[in-house]
Amino acid sequence: MAMLGQRRQQRSATRKRLESPGAKRDDEGSVVIERLAHDGRGVAHDREGKILFIEQALPGEEIEVAIHTQHGRYDEGHVRRVLKASDERVTPGCAHFGRCGGCDLQHQATDGQRRHKQQVLREHLARHDIALPEPLTLAGQAWGYRRRARLGVRVGSDDRIHMGYRVRGQDRLFNIEQCPILDPRLEALIEPLRALIETLEVPRRLGHIELVAGDDHVMITLRQLRRVPGDLARWQAFARTHEILLSVLCGEGDTPVLERLDDYPDTWPHYRAQPGNEVLNIHVRSGDFLQANAEVNHQLVAQVLAWAEVSEAMPVVDLFAGVGNFSLTLAAAGARVIAYEGRESMVQRLRDNAEAAGVSDHVEARRADLASAPAGLEDAALVVLDPPRAGAQGICQSLAVKGPSRVLYVSCEPATLARDVHLLISGGYRLVRAAVADMFPQTAHLESLVLLERQPT
């Protein structure tokens, strides 16, 4: 799953940014926002009928607009003044909102954000003439939820340290001082990290910092281009002070070496697949995929289990299985799971997680490139798939020709989900259930989950 804020409207080659970043064309009069675009911006028309995409504007609002970028067929802008506010407008919870490149929807009440996300899924499916069954909503805390993040680090030409997220559409980091969507244990590290980086001998050797908050441990992984022994000693002291796990991924190119710098080299972050279940633990290492929101992931796993309707020894295939987020729970319920994952290191982690949870006799983990379907999917009673944003076109083409009676598709990109569901429906499946998971509150990203059943022939 990708970082926040990558779903912006494609920038047109013909765009014209007005004179300087601060420059604006203030439209005379006001516009009324008609709806939200899928990326969370308000959509309106100017007096000539040209489409406007306006940041931080909500449906029904009357606003004065400041245009900052002009294109042939549409313009982009932001709110200069709200003349009539929506009932859903709230005060953003972060001082950086609108500038850091992360959140899109902090100005909208959480319920409105969730209704918008259901509408986005509905509209993507409607483009393929598919009706959305009344969707369930899976949701948790609107703040302090994010358990993984990557902070970029750069040293400016003036030697100032920049640490934060990349500004949307630009090759520039926004210096963050807070990030209230982060798990509070991670947010509390922002200022100490900056203070430490300012003392490093060679901060330019630091590329980025990956932060992960497991149920019991916080881990940070440094991407360091070259070993700087004095700096590594500073990091070791930092890990002790803050009682965190610390790894460094060192070296240039594609084969950097991972080294532990803390006093607990055999301990890695983990989370419980089901709340309160002390046996089903999912361990992750640096760079492994991890669902970003622990609370919503619990609901996601529970929903997959509920829809799976597992019976003893039921054959299930879990595609894009990661380190076993769904496989372990399905196996613990009695399914015989074949789990496919593309990264060898994660396949091994899935095996280790299954072993530690006592379900290895019910889980077989295989490495495969899932650009195309592995053989034998039709022999399963259920195929679960959870692909990256690009979706699973090749696999759905195969399933449409020869697939099991049920397919459960988890998606982080509604456009590719709709394309793939269309393929499955063309092959004889019916969309029977849907859920929208608010995995990333305050942003326009949504996770969704659908169940398809093959129509009897």
Ligand SMILES: C[S@@+](CC[C@H](N)C(=O)[O-])C[C@H]1O[C@@H](n2cnc3c(N)ncnc32)[C@H](O)[C@@H]1O
């Ligand atoms: C969205 S994650 C889902 C992981 C897991 N289901 C979970 O819930 O944690 C997608 C997974 O697909 C894997 N993946 C991406 N492209 C792949 C490919 N072409 N073949 C196999 N696996 C791939 C990634 O490594 C990642 O683990």
